[in-house]
Amino acid sequence: MAELVSLAEGVAELVHDGDTVALEGFTHLIPVAAGQEIIRQGRRGLTLVRMTPDIVYDQLIGAGCAARLVFSWGGNPGVGSLHRFRDAVENAWPGPIEIEEHSHAGMANRYVAGASGLPFAVLRGYVGTDIAKHTTTVSTVTCPFTGEVLTAVAALNPDVAVIHAQRADRRGNVQMWGITGVQKEAVLAARRSLVTVEEIVDELDPRPDAVVLPGWVVSAVAHVPRGAHPSYAQGYYDRDNDYYQAWDPISRDREAFAKWLDEVTA
Amino acid sequence: MTWDADEIMTVTAARSLAGRTSCFVGIGLPSTAANLARRTSNPDLALIYESGAIGAKPTVLPLSIGDGELGETADAVVSVPEIFNYWLQPGRVDVGFLGAAQVDRLGNINTTVIGDYAAPAVRLPGAGGAPEIAASCRETIVIVRHRPRILVDRLAFVTSLGFGDGPGHRAALGLRGRGPIRLITDLGVLEPDPETCELTLASIHPGVTVDEVRAATGWPLAVRADLAVTAPPTPAELTALRSLTRGGSVA
Numbered sequence: 456m457a458e459l460v461s462l463a464e465g466v467a468e469l470v471h472d473g474d475t476v477a478l479e480g481f482t483h484l485i486p487v488a489a490g491q492e493i494i495r496q497g498r499r500g501l502t503l504v505r506m507t508p509d510i511v512y513d514q515l516i517g518a519g520c521a522a523r524l525v526f527s528w529g530g531n532p533g534v535g536s537l538h539r540f541r542d543a544v545e546n547a548w549p550g551p552i553e554i555e556e557h558s559h560a561g562m563a564n565r566y567v568a569g570a571s572g573l574p575f576a577v578l579r580g581y582v583g584t585d586i587a588k589h590t591t592t593v594s595t596v597t598c599p600f601t602g603e604v605l606t607a608v609a610a611l612n613p614d615v616a617v618i619h620a621q622r623a624d625r626r627g628n629v630q631m632w633g634i635t636g637v638q639k640e641a642v643l644a645a646r647r648s649l650v651t652v653e654e655i656v657d658e659l660d661p662r663p664d665a666v667v668l669p670g671w672v673v674s675a676v677a678h679v680p681r682g683a684h685p686s687y688a689q690g691y692y693d694r695d696n697d698y699y700q701a702w703d704p705i706s707r708d709r710e711a712f713a714k715w716l717d718e719v720t721a
Numbered sequence: 722m723t724w725d726a727d728e729i730m731t732v733t734a735a736r737s738l739a740g741r742t743s744c745f746v747g748i749g750l751p752s753t754a755a756n757l758a759r760r761t762s763n764p765d766l767a768l769i770y771e772s773g774a775i776g777a778k779p780t781v782l783p784l785s786i787g788d789g790e791l792g793e794t795a796d797a798v799v800s801v802p803e804i805f806n807y808w809l810q811p812g813r814v815d816v817g818f819l820g821a822a823q824v825d826r827l828g829n830i831n832t833t834v835i836g837d838y839a840a841p842a843v844r845l846p847g848a849g850g851a852p853e854i855a856a857s858c859r860e861t862i863v864i865v866r867h868r869p870r871i872l873v874d875r876l877a878f879v880t881s882l883g884f885g886d887g888p889g890h891r892a893a894l895g896l897r898g899r900g901p902i903r904l905i906t907d908l909g910v911l912e913p914d915p916e917t918c919e920l921t922l923a924s925i926h927p928g929v930t931v932d933e934v935r936a937a938t939g940w941p942l943a944v945r946a947d948l949a950v951t952a953p954p955t956p957a958e959l960t961a962l963r964s965l966t967r968g969g970s971v972a
Contacts, residue, residue, distance in 0.1 A: 481772050481787050482772055482787020483772070483789065483792070507849075526847065527847060528848065528850075529844075529847055530846035532748065532787075533748065533749075533783075536844075540844070544841065545840075545841060545843070545844050557848065558848040558849070558852040558853055559771055559801065559848070559850040560805040560806075560809070560810070560850065560852070560853040563802040564806070566802070578806070578810065578853075579810050579857065579895075580810075580853050582856060582882070582894045583856075583879065583890070583891070583894050583896070584879050584881060584882055585838075585878045585880070586833070586852065589838055603895075604895075634791070634798055635773070636800065637801040640802060664798065666800075689793070693789060694784070694785070694789060699784070
C-alpha cells in the first residue's frame with residue numbers, strides 16, 4: 456500500500472544517485488515540483504527518461520543532475536528550444552550528456568512492454584529513418600505467423616517513475632483524468648513510483664474516463680498542490696503559458712539560469 | 722483585404738484539408754492551418770493530436786499539443802500508446818500534417834540535428850510523433866517557410882521519411898501511406914513529380930516570382946508546365962485566421 460509522505464521524504468526515499476528516473480506527464484500533469492525537489496536534493500548521474508523533456512528536464516539537465524537522457528522530443532512546447540538541453544548536447548555544459556532518442560510511438564511502446572513484463576514491443580515504426588542508426592534499443596523482429604519484418608523496441612523499466620495526478624485517497628489510490636499520456640504505463644513499468652497529487656481526499660468518487668492506479672502498485676504519494684505548475688491540472692488550474700515564454704530567456708543564458716537555480720535551491 | 726506571406730501559406734494549407742475526414746496534427750504551423758480548416762473549408766474535420774485527443778474542437782489556438790482545451794473539447798481522449806497503436810498505426814487517418822526544420826527535394830524531413838549527430842551545430846527537438854505520422858497516414862502534407870536553409874537538396878539526418886531515395890522506396894520498405902503529396906510554403910506550393918517524386922513548383926502565391934522561389938530553394942527547382950497562381954485569401958478566410966491567431970474565441 457502506498458505510503459503518504461512529504462515530497463522531500465518521497466524523493467529522498469525513492470530517487471537515488473545513478474538511478475534511471477522517468478518523470479512523465481504529456482503536457483498535462485507534468486511533475487515539475489518533484490523535478491525541482493530532485494534538484495534541491497542534489498541527485499547526480501541520473502538517466503532521465505521522458506517522452507517530452509520540456510522545461511522540467513531543461514531544469515534538471517542545467518542543474519547537472521543528468522548523465523543520460525532517453526527521450527523522443529525535447530523542446531519548449533509552443534516557444535522553441537530547450538537551451539539547457541542544447542547547451543549540454545552541443546557544448547557539454549554543465550557536463551557531457553549521453554542521449555538515446557526515439558520516436559513517440561517507440562517510447563510509448565517501450566513503456567507498454569515494460570509494464571507488460573515483456574522484453575520488447577513490436578510496432579511499425581522508424582522505417583527508413585536515421586534514428587535507429589544511433590539507437591541500440593531499436594531493432595527488427597520477424598513475425599512468426601506471416602514472416603513480415605517489423606520494428607522491435609526494447610522495454611523500458613525505470614528504477615523509479617514520478618508522476619503528478621489530480622487526487623489520491625488516504626490509502627494511496629490515485630485518480631487522474633483528462634490527457635493522461637503514458638503515466639499508467641510508466642508507473643507499471645517502474646520498480647518504484649512516486650505520485651504527487653493536487654488533493655488527498657477521504658473517498659475517491661468515481662469519475663468517467665479516469666485512470667485509477669491502485670495504491671498497491673504505487674510506492675508513495677505526496678500531497679503537492681500546484682505540483683504540475685507551469686503545466687496544468689485539469690479541474691484545478693490552467694497551463695501557465697507565460698511561464699513557458701519567460702523560461703526562454705532564463706534557459707538561454709547560463710548566468711540567468713544559475714540565478715534561477717540559486718533561488719530554487721535556497 | 723491585404724495579407725502577408727504567412728497568412729496565404731496558412732490559408733492555402735487549410736484549403737488542402739478540404740474533403741478529408743481526419744487529420745493527425747503537428748503543433749505550430751500545421752495546427753494553425755488545421756484549426757483554420759475547421760472554420761473554413763472543412764468544419765467536420767476530425768483533428769487528432771498525439772496527446773490522445775481525437776476530434777478536438779478548440780475554441781482558441783492551442784500553444785502545445787496537449788493543451789487542456791484539446792482534451793476538454795475532444796470526442797474522445799485516449800492514452801498516448803493508444804493514439805499511436807490503435808489510431809495512427811493501422812492507417813486509418815487520412816492526412817498527417819507536419820512542420821519541419823528542413824525538408825529535402827524528395828520530401829524527407831529532418832527535425833533532429835544540423836551538422837554531425839555526435840557533435841551537432843544545432844540540436845533540434847527530435848522526432849516526436851512525426852516518423853510514424855509520415856509513415857502511416859494515408860497522405861502527408863508538410864508546411865514550412867521557404868528558405869534555402871530549410872528547403873535543402875539533401876538531408877544529413879532523416880527523421881521522417883518522405884520518398885526516401887526516390888520512386889519505389891516507400892513501397893520497398895513496406896510503408897502503407899502515400900507519403901508527402903504537397904509542400905506548402907509562404908511562397909508557393911510544391912508537389913512531387915509523378916515520375917521522379919522530386920518536389921516541383923506547382924503554384925506560386927500572388928506577387929511572388931518563380932525566380933524568387935528558385936532563389937529560396939536549396940536545389941535546382943523544376944517548375945511544372947501548368948504552374949498556377951494561388952487564389953488569394955478571401956475576406957472570410959482572413960477573418961477566421963486572424964481571430965484564431967489573435968487568441969479570440971472563434972467557436
